[in-house]
Amino acid sequence: MTTAGRPRLTTKKRQGETAREEILDAAAELFTTRGYTNTSTRMIAEAVGMRQASLYHHFANKDELLDSLLSGTVDEPLAVAQALRDSDARPEVKMYALALFDADQLGRSRWNLGALYLLPELRDDRFETFRGHRYALMDLYREIASSMLADKRLTAMPGAEDLPFRLVETVVNRRADIEAGHSAPHGDHARVIAESAVRVLGWSGELESVHARAVELVDEHARDGRILAR
Amino acid sequence: MTTAGRPRLTTKKRQGETAREEILDAAAELFTTRGYTNTSTRMIAEAVGMRQASLYHHFANKDELLDSLLSGTVDEPLAVAQALRDSDARPEVKMYALALFDADQLGRSRWNLGALYLLPELRDDRFETFRGHRYALMDLYREIASSMLADKRLTAMPGAEDLPFRLVETVVNRRADIEAGHSAPHGDHARVIAESAVRVLGWSGELESVHARAVELVDEHARDGRILAR
DNA sequence: ATTATCTATAGATCTATAGATAATGC
DNA sequence: ATTATCTATAGATCTATAGATAATGC
Numbered sequence: 284m285t286t287a288g289r290p291r292l293t294t295k296k297r298q299g300e301t302a303r304e305e306i307l308d309a310a311a312e313l314f315t316t317r318g319y320t321n322t323s324t325r326m327i328a329e330a331v332g333m334r335q336a337s338l339y340h341h342f343a344n345k346d347e348l349l350d351s352l353l354s355g356t357v358d359e360p361l362a363v364a365q366a367l368r369d370s371d372a373r374p375e376v377k378m379y380a381l382a383l384f385d386a387d388q389l390g391r392s393r394w395n396l397g398a399l400y401l402l403p404e405l406r407d408d409r410f411e412t413f414r415g416h417r418y419a420l421m422d423l424y425r426e427i428a429s430s431m432l433a434d435k436r437l438t439a440m441p442g443a444e445d446l447p448f449r450l451v452e453t454v455v456n457r458r459a460d461i462e463a464g465h466s467a468p469h470g471d472h473a474r475v476i477a478e479s480a481v482r483v484l485g486w487s488g489e490l491e492s493v494h495a496r497a498v499e500l501v502d503e504h505a506r507d508g509r510i511l512a513r
Numbered sequence: 514m515t516t517a518g519r520p521r522l523t524t525k526k527r528q529g530e531t532a533r534e535e536i537l538d539a540a541a542e543l544f545t546t547r548g549y550t551n552t553s554t555r556m557i558a559e560a561v562g563m564r565q566a567s568l569y570h571h572f573a574n575k576d577e578l579l580d581s582l583l584s585g586t587v588d589e590p591l592a593v594a595q596a597l598r599d600s601d602a603r604p605e606v607k608m609y610a611l612a613l614f615d616a617d618q619l620g621r622s623r624w625n626l627g628a629l630y631l632l633p634e635l636r637d638d639r640f641e642t643f644r645g646h647r648y649a650l651m652d653l654y655r656e657i658a659s660s661m662l663a664d665k666r667l668t669a670m671p672g673a674e675d676l677p678f679r680l681v682e683t684v685v686n687r688r689a690d691i692e693a694g695h696s697a698p699h700g701d702h703a704r705v706i707a708e709s710a711v712r713v714l715g716w717s718g719e720l721e722s723v724h725a726r727a728v729e730l731v732d733e734h735a736r737d738g739r740i741l742a743r
Numbered sequence: 744a745t746t747a748t749c750t751a752t753a754g755a756t757c758t759a760t761a762g763a764t765a766a767t768g769c
Numbered sequence: 770a771t772t773a774t775c776t777a778t779a780g781a782t783c784t785a786t787a788g789a790t791a792a793t794g795c
Contacts, residue, residue, distance in 0.1 A: 288793075302747075325783075403544070403551075414693070440704070443705060445696065453683060516773080518765080519773055520773085553757060555758095564774075
């Protein structure tokens, strides 16, 4: 059983249900291994098993490819962050849960797309969609961090509200160095990050029960988030 | 008073004592604002006020430009880290001092070159020099972190030795977001990072005296380092 | 009729080299 | 003689569009 349209010359080379997904998968691999500007549309097409011009049936241009990929990495954590903010959990549990979910996701995704977050090219208006979503996520991290710091028993330096988000994004750097063979992987890195995220805000209480409660919350909201995203 | 060689058509546009420095300064600006592959040698030459082909009198190719710039960002912290390791200060002071110096430098350098550390292009052998230096710095962070953790009163999670280096590199991300207008600058961010670097390793003692002692050490060794670098 | 592919190509780059030229330095 | 620039260009790209073709769907 085939589908409409002229058949490809090559047999399928990529995972993905639709042509769009095959293309995104190939582009993600090439962008993360060779760089964005350094990857030509011809290389992407070749990795998919189609002709260069055929890509343009699915994407208006190369930028749209990158914008789709990057937006895809932020949408799920963003949904989870909103759900967590609106939940009635304790602030340190929310913070821990968000960091845990996000760090885990950044560490396990098929390609390390986070390594492209700092590309100067992204400043361009064409990537407005992605930037907007990432900044929304950043603001939610800040909001949850601030709600923790409202508890005056926590003594964090002014400026510390920024750190949890930054700490989570270090998963990307670490992963890049692991892939380059210069850091060792470690079973539960997301947990290290989540613990640090609350510690840098001055939390000095125990972490066992925070962890347990956060895992419950994440399971719950990640499910909702995933339903939203599909 | 002029120098040897045919004169340029344009008058000087760039800061720098030598043509080499002028070129590096222009390249740094363009690489950090437009991206590496997306910046042509023609644009660099234009920003310097010379013809495209003239660049090749000073650099063998475009990669050498990037390698020089990136190596330049690591050499000084590397010298400081070695001096600190070999000093007889207490481990938490060494860690704090290194993070303080490095974070400060990353935050104040003329261009945010650290934003290019994750470029996939850097995996190539051509950038071996830079990669080697950055990994040497990373290993020194780990070594100093481990010497702190040798004190059994500190209770950090396994895997935490990696965090100080990662935390310091977040200065780069933060600075990129500030330049994009989406984070507010903050007077003493390097200090926030240094404090966090020892906190994530489980240090729960006071920080005033650690800070004071670290500042002394940095002043001392940064001076030596700078002499080495020039 | 609609869809997804194909072939062909215009037009715009871009890097690096060859060789000429205009200064200073000896 | 040496140095730092210049002009000119070869050869290799690269993105996006125009228009043809080969399927399915109705």
